[in-house]
Amino acid sequence: MNPKPSPKLCLVEDDEIMGESLVDRFRLEGFDIEWHRRAADAHRAIGRQGYHAVISDIRLPDFAGDILFARLHESAIEPPPFLFITGHGSIERAVSLLKAGAADYVTKPFDLDDLVLKVRQLCRNHAPAPPAPVSHPLGLSPAMQRVEATLRRLATHASTLLITGESGVGKEHVAQLLHDMACAGRERPFVAVNCGAITESLIEAELFGHERGAFTGAARQRKGVFEQAHGGTLFLDEIGDMPFAMQVKLLRAMQDRRIVRVGGETAVPVDLRIICATNQDLRARVEAGTFREDLYYRINVVHVRIPLLRDRPEDILWFARRFLREFSELHGGEPRTLSPAAEHALLAYPWPGNLRELRHCIERACVLCGAAELQPPDLFEDWRDDRLPDARAVGTLDQYIRECERRYIEGTLAHCSGHIMQAAAHLGISRKNLWEKMKRLGIEAAR
Numbered sequence: 001m002n003p004k005p006s007p008k009l010c011l012v013e014d015d016e017i018m019g020e021s022l023v024d025r026f027r028l029e030g031f032d033i034e035w036h037r038r039a040a041d042a043h044r045a046i047g048r049q050g051y052h053a054v055i056s057d058i059r060l061p062d063f064a065g066d067i068l069f070a071r072l073h074e075s076a077i078e079p080p081p082f083l084f085i086t087g088h089g090s091i092e093r094a095v096s097l098l099k100a101g102a103a104d105y106v107t108k109p110f111d112l113d114d115l116v117l118k119v120r121q122l123c124r125n126h127a128p129a130p131p132a133p134v135s136h137p138l139g140l141s142p143a144m145q146r147v148e149a150t151l152r153r154l155a156t157h158a159s160t161l162l163i164t165g166e167s168g169v170g171k172e173h174v175a176q177l178l179h180d181m182a183c184a185g186r187e188r189p190f191v192a193v194n195c196g197a198i199t200e201s202l203i204e205a206e207l208f209g210h211e212r213g214a215f216t217g218a219a220r221q222r223k224g225v226f227e228q229a230h231g232g233t234l235f236l237d238e239i240g241d242m243p244f245a246m247q248v249k250l251l252r253a254m255q256d257r258r259i260v261r262v263g264g265e266t267a268v269p270v271d272l273r274i275i276c277a278t279n280q281d282l283r284a285r286v287e288a289g290t291f292r293e294d295l296y297y298r299i300n301v302v303h304v305r306i307p308l309l310r311d312r313p314e315d316i317l318w319f320a321r322r323f324l325r326e327f328s329e330l331h332g333g334e335p336r337t338l339s340p341a342a343e344h345a346l347l348a349y350p351w352p353g354n355l356r357e358l359r360h361c362i363e364r365a366c367v368l369c370g371a372a373e374l375q376p377p378d379l380f381e382d383w384r385d386d387r388l389p390d391a392r393a394v395g396t397l398d399q400y401i402r403e404c405e406r407r408y409i410e411g412t413l414a415h416c417s418g419h420i421m422q423a424a425a426h427l428g429i430s431r432k433n434l435w436e437k438m439k440r441l442g443i444e445a446a447r
C-alpha cells in the first residue's frame with residue numbers, strides 16, 4: 001500500500017529567521033512545505049500547486065498578505081484555507097480577515113505547537129483542488145483577473161462579444177484566450193480580420209467569399225472569413241472602420257447566421273462566435289452618424305473593456321519578467337533579470353503603446369544587451385536618471401550624496417505608494433533605519 005502523501009503547505013514569509021524556523025519545524029512534523037518570500041510568487045504557485053493550506057504573514061515586501069488573499073478570491077482560483085500570522089495588537093485586522101473568509105490566524109509572538117495543531121486541523125478538513133490548467137494569462141492586476149473570470153463565464157455562453165481598449169492593450173490576445181477556453185482543447189478555427197486594412201471594394205468578398213466569375217479575376221469560388229471561421233471564432237478587429245454601406249450586410253449576417261457569397265444566390269448557414277474589437281468610441285461614432293446604431297447594439301451585447309497598461313501597474317513587472325524569460329530562451333542565453341533601478345524605470349514609464357510597447361522594449365534589450373542583469377539604459381534608449389541631482393548645482397560631496405539619498409528614498413516610497421515596510425524591503429534596510437533616514441532628510445511619510 002502507498003504511504004499517505006504528506007500534506008502540502010505554502011508558507012509566505014519574508015523574514016528569513018521566522019521562515020527558516022517554520023520550514024524546519026513543519027518538515028519535522030512531516031509536512032511538505034514550500035516557502036515563498038514574496039506575495040506575487042505565492043500567488044502564482046497557489047494557482048498551480050494544489051496546497052492543503054497556506055500560512056501567510058501580512059507584511060510582505062511586494063504586497064500585503066490580505067491583498068494576496070483578496071486577489072485569489074477575485075480570480076477564478078478557489079484558494080486553500082489561509083492561516084494568517086498577524087502582528088501584535090492587530091486583532092481588528094485579524095477579525096476582518098476572518099470575516100473575509102480566512103480560516104484562522106495567530107498573533108505574534110505565537111506558540112509553535114499551537115500553530116502546528118491549527119495547521120494540522122486545516123489540512124485534515126481540506127482536500128486540495130487539482131492544479132489550475134491556465135493561471136493568469138492576462139496579468140496579476142484585479143482588473144485583468146476580472147476580465148479573465150468574465151471570459152470563463154462567457155466561454156460557455158455568449159456568441160457575440162465586444163472588446164474595447166487602446167491599441168496594444170491585448171484585445172486580440174483576449175479574443176484568442178476566449179476562443180481557447182471555449183474550444184477546451186478541440187481543434188477549431190480562429191480567424192482574425194482587420195476591418196480597417198481592407199479596401200471598401202474588397203470587404204464584402206473578404207467577409208462572405210465569392211462565387212466563380214462573380215467579378216473580373218474571380219476564377220474560382222472562394223470562402224470568406226465567415227465560412228472559414230465556421231465552428232470556431234471570427235475576430236473582427238477595428239470594427240469601427242467597417243465601411244458604412246457594409247454595416248447593414250454585416251448586421252444581417254450576424255442576426256441570421258447565414259451569408260450569401262458575392263455573385264451567389266443561396267444562403268450558407270454559419271455557426272460561429274463573433275468577437276469585435278475597437279479602440280474607437282463607438283457610441284460617439286453612432287452619434288456622429290458614421291456607425292449604425294442597430295449594429296452597435298447587436299455587437300455590444302457583452303462588453304469587455306481592457307484598461308491601459310499604466311492603469312494596472314501590478315501587470316507591468318509581471319509581463320516584463322514573462323517577456324524576459326521568453327526572449328532569453330528564444331535567444332538561447334542565460335536567464336536574465338531586471339535590476340531594481342530597471343524595475344523602477346519600467347514602473348515609472350507611461351507605456352503609451354501598452355503591452356505591445358513593453359514587449360518590444362524587452363525584446364530589444366534582450367537582443368542588444370549581453371548582461372545578465374538589465375539596467376535602465378538597456379531598456380530605454382534615451383534614458384536619463386532624474387533621480388540623480390545636477391552635480392554643479394549641489395555643493396560638497398556630502399551634500400551631493402545626501403541629495404541622491406533623498407531622491408532615491410522618495411522615488412522608492414512613491415513606487416511603494418508610501419508603504420514604509422515595502423519601501424524598506426526594496427531599499428534593503430530595516431523599517432527603523434528608513435524612518436531615521438526620512439527624519440534626517442526631511443521626508444514626510446504619506447498619510
Ligand SMILES: Nc1ncnc2c1ncn2[C@@H]1O[C@H](COP(=O)(O)OP(=O)(O)OP(=O)(O)O)[C@@H](O)[C@H]1O
Pocket residue numbers: 137138139165166167168169170171172173174237279355356359
Ligand atoms: N496576456 C498576454 N500575454 C502575453 N502577451 C500579450 C498578452 N496580451 C497582449 N500580448 C502581446 O502584446 C501585443 C499586443 O497585443 P494585441 O495585438 O492583442 O493588442 P490589441 O489591443 O489587439 O492591439 P491593436 O488595437 O493595435 O490591434 C502582442 O504582441 C501580444 O502578443
